[in-house]
Amino acid sequence: MRALARAISQAEAGHGAELIRRLFDRTGNAITIGLTGPPGVGKSTLSSALVRAARSLGKRVGVVSVDPSSPFSHGALLGDRIRLTEHFTDRDVFIRSMASRGHLGGLAGATADAVLLMDAFGMDVIIIETVGVGQSEIEIAELAQTTIVALQPGSGDSIQVLKAGILEVADIFVINKADHPMANQLKREIRSMMAMLEFGGWVPEVVMTQALLGEGIEELWNAIQKHVAYLRETGEMNVKRSQAFRHQVRQLARGRLERRLEEELSAEMSEDIDPYEAAARVLRVFGFDGGVAETEPEQIRPAPQRATVKGL
Amino acid sequence: MRALARAISQAEAGHGAELIRRLFDRTGNAITIGLTGPPGVGKSTLSSALVRAARSLGKRVGVVSVDPSSPFSHGALLGDRIRLTEHFTDRDVFIRSMASRGHLGGLAGATADAVLLMDAFGMDVIIIETVGVGQSEIEIAELAQTTIVALQPGSGDSIQVLKAGILEVADIFVINKADHPMANQLKREIRSMMAMLEFGGWVPEVVMTQALLGEGIEELWNAIQKHVAYLRETGEMNVKRSQAFRHQVRQLARGRLERRLEEELSAEMSEDIDPYEAAARVLRVFGFDGGVAETEPEQIRPAPQRATVKGL
Numbered sequence: 001m002r003a004l005a006r007a008i009s010q011a012e013a014g015h016g017a018e019l020i021r022r023l024f025d026r027t028g029n030a031i032t033i034g035l036t037g038p039p040g041v042g043k044s045t046l047s048s049a050l051v052r053a054a055r056s057l058g059k060r061v062g063v064v065s066v067d068p069s070s071p072f073s074h075g076a077l078l079g080d081r082i083r084l085t086e087h088f089t090d091r092d093v094f095i096r097s098m099a100s101r102g103h104l105g106g107l108a109g110a111t112a113d114a115v116l117l118m119d120a121f122g123m124d125v126i127i128i129e130t131v132g133v134g135q136s137e138i139e140i141a142e143l144a145q146t147t148i149v150a151l152q153p154g155s156g157d158s159i160q161v162l163k164a165g166i167l168e169v170a171d172i173f174v175i176n177k178a179d180h181p182m183a184n185q186l187k188r189e190i191r192s193m194m195a196m197l198e199f200g201g202w203v204p205e206v207v208m209t210q211a212l213l214g215e216g217i218e219e220l221w222n223a224i225q226k227h228v229a230y231l232r233e234t235g236e237m238n239v240k241r242s243q244a245f246r247h248q249v250r251q252l253a254r255g256r257l258e259r260r261l262e263e264e265l266s267a268e269m270s271e272d273i274d275p276y277e278a279a280a281r282v283l284r285v286f287g288f289d290g291g292v293a294e295t296e297p298e299q300i301r302p303a304p305q306r307a308t309v310k311g312l
Numbered sequence: 313m314r315a316l317a318r319a320i321s322q323a324e325a326g327h328g329a330e331l332i333r334r335l336f337d338r339t340g341n342a343i344t345i346g347l348t349g350p351p352g353v354g355k356s357t358l359s360s361a362l363v364r365a366a367r368s369l370g371k372r373v374g375v376v377s378v379d380p381s382s383p384f385s386h387g388a389l390l391g392d393r394i395r396l397t398e399h400f401t402d403r404d405v406f407i408r409s410m411a412s413r414g415h416l417g418g419l420a421g422a423t424a425d426a427v428l429l430m431d432a433f434g435m436d437v438i439i440i441e442t443v444g445v446g447q448s449e450i451e452i453a454e455l456a457q458t459t460i461v462a463l464q465p466g467s468g469d470s471i472q473v474l475k476a477g478i479l480e481v482a483d484i485f486v487i488n489k490a491d492h493p494m495a496n497q498l499k500r501e502i503r504s505m506m507a508m509l510e511f512g513g514w515v516p517e518v519v520m521t522q523a524l525l526g527e528g529i530e531e532l533w534n535a536i537q538k539h540v541a542y543l544r545e546t547g548e549m550n551v552k553r554s555q556a557f558r559h560q561v562r563q564l565a566r567g568r569l570e571r572r573l574e575e576e577l578s579a580e581m582s583e584d585i586d587p588y589e590a591a592a593r594v595l596r597v598f599g600f601d602g603g604v605a606e607t608e609p610e611q612i613r614p615a616p617q618r619a620t621v622k623g624l
Contacts, residue, residue, distance in 0.1 A: 017588040024586035112587070245587060246577050252591035253576075257569050257598060264565075265558050274336035275424070275557060276329040279564035286569060286598045 001094055004121040008096055011113035014103050020113060023120035028241065030062075030119040031228055034144030036130045036166075041152040042176045045211040047129050051087050052214075053221040054125045061087075062118035062126040065097040066111055094118060104259070105251030112143055112248040142247045145240045146227045148220075150174040151190070154182035167193055170204050172223045178208035178216060202230050260285070313406055316433040320408055323425035326415050332425060335432035340553065342374075342431040343540055346456030348442045348478075353464040354488045357523040359441050363399050364526075365533040366437045373399075374430035374438040377409040378423055406430060416571070417563030424455055424560040454559045457552045458539045460532075462486040463502070466494035479505055482516050484535045490520035490528060514542050572597070 007019055033050070037043050047063055054061045087093040096114060103110035111128060118126050128144050149170040175186050190206055205223040209216030231237040264282045273281075280288075319331055345362070349355050359375055366373045399405040408426060415422035423440060430438050440456050461482040485502050487495055502518055517535040521528030543549040576594045585593075592600075 020588055021586045116587075242581075245590070246581065248587040249581070249590045249594060250573065250577055252587060253573055253594045254570075256591070256595055256600065257573065258566075260598075260600075261562065261565055261569065265562055269554075269558065269561070274333045275428075275560040275564060276332055278557070278561045279568070282561060282565045283568055286572075288568060288572075 016113045026120040032126045032144045034147040037150030041150045049217040059124040060092040062123035063095045066130045104255035109251040148172045153180035153186045173206045328425045338432040344438045344456045346459040349462030353462045361529040371436040372404040374435035375407045378442045416567035421563040460484045465492035465498045485518045
């Protein structure tokens with residue numbers, strides 16, 4: 001465990017390349033679970049309950065906590081970590097909160113490294129916990145095979161879900177604090193939003209939990225198992241793995257490109273020329289000969305999407 | 313006005329390069345104001361009131377409405393546009409909501425084009441209105457010379473401001489709905505957050521408004537004028553212009569690089585290699601010879617920052 005901690009610290013500081021290279025052959029065995037949701041929904045309590053469920057089956061568990069929105073990652077996560085204290089003395093549970101500062105691939109890059117390292121070090125189940133329900137959280141969830149979106153009754157979360165395009169990426173919805181009077185209404189809202197979509201294969205499960213009391217956790221664990229079985233049977237697991245791999249490659253390459261781009265932009269720049277001409281000049285450094293819009297523009301990278309809106 | 317509308321549509325669809333090239337000489341005269349804040353704070357009412365203030369001085373005004381978070385830009389903005397109806401028949405007010413779909417530089421790229429075009433077509437004041445208080449809104453605010461952050465009392469907004477690093481980019485804070493019982497508390501919170509910073513030159517103004525009643529709008533307009541005068545006297549206006557220029561170049565170059573990157577990523581990729589090696593191979597296309605981490609990693613692009621936290 002100490003070696004794993006050191007390895008992740010090294011990766012986090014941007015020096016993980018050599019380690020990952022050497023250990024990559026040993027990866028690919030873990031189940032990775034993404035858990036995302038707004039602040040206060042009880043993600044850490046859910047994580048903790050899932051750790052307990054996995055431990056009761058003898059699994060070794062890794063938890064990566066990520067807060068992309070907070071500039072004070074460590075401080076903000078302290079509270080979360082406290083909620084996970086019960087597992088601190090368990091030698092088969094490894095908990096880690098992530099900072100992004102030094103990593104070329106940003107937070108997603110550092111997280112991807114941590115997941116690979118936990119996998120290589122023999123964790124059977126890896127939970128990637130991110131705060132928030134926005135594009136960046138979805139992106140981090142791309143590293144996971146099973147994406148859980150936790151929502152809170154009576155908070156207007158369902159609208160956020162719809163807006164952020166999360167409906168299309170969630171494999172399992174958890175309505176935590178299910179004793180709340182609005183819990184059933186939230187469930188109905190999710191169901192009716194789902195009714196607007198056509199699902200190609202997996203249809204998201206909606207699970208009600210009271211994580212603090214451990215209620216619904218067995219159902220949640222079963223839903224995860226069911227999703228993993230679905231992924232394996234249909235061959236979608238390979239798609240997921242390949243997606244996570246590409247995502248990591250993307251983050252790494254993007255980090256390098258961005259840094260080089262900033263170098264070019266900080267160089268003296270003539271402002272007699274227009275921005276399109278200036279961009280074309282910058283792009284020559286990257287081997288582009290033509291202008292900026294040399295081919296027809298199209299949307300660059302569609303949000304990850306498995307379901308399609310009916311009638312569109 | 314019809315020609316301007318057509319020009320912006322063309323730019324929005326990704327065909328603005330030629331137009332911008334030809335018209336670039338005519339830009340540089342407008343005052344650009346960024347207005348950002350969470351949903352419901354009353355941005356459109358504030359915009360509308362600012363339009364009225366500028367019109368009463370005989371200025372021609374352009375408004376660009378941007379909603380980066382919404383996948384349904386047009387629908388979501390309909391409500392906003394309704395609030396601006398009073399200006400629809402005014403031939404010297406041009407209102408436009410932005411979609412990002414076709415533009416190589418994303419929403420920021422399309423917005424930058426629209427601002428340049430409005431400027432070239434003779435708008436004296438251009439308001440760039442964005443929803444939300446996060447990094448992407450700050451980014452769009454980089455196009456503006458004066459950035460206004462609107463906040464709502466009793467909404468916990470001040471915490472969001474701190475977290476999102478907005479304190480460092482706001483030139484003017486507006487506390488709208490100033491009749492709210494928590495308005496003075498919010499003002500105190502902003503003041504005490506400001507006390508933690510050291511400002512090099514301009515110290516953000518805090519203005520209380522009730523935009524619906526037109527109250528405080530004169531003070532807000534005066535604060536804008538004061539900031540613009542400050543920028544001109546200190547020469548910071550040129551810094552601002554250069555920043556906006558670089559930002560647009562960045563968005564354009566980034567769009568092109570991203571698209572090329574996705575092409576490479578969607579090509580057949582051997583998964584026998586580790587992600588670092590795969591990234592190094594992808595990067596060769598962009599003229600990089602070494603590995604991903606050939607130089608020491610560092611933070612790629614610091615958030616725009618004018619003030620520094622004391623003691624850090």
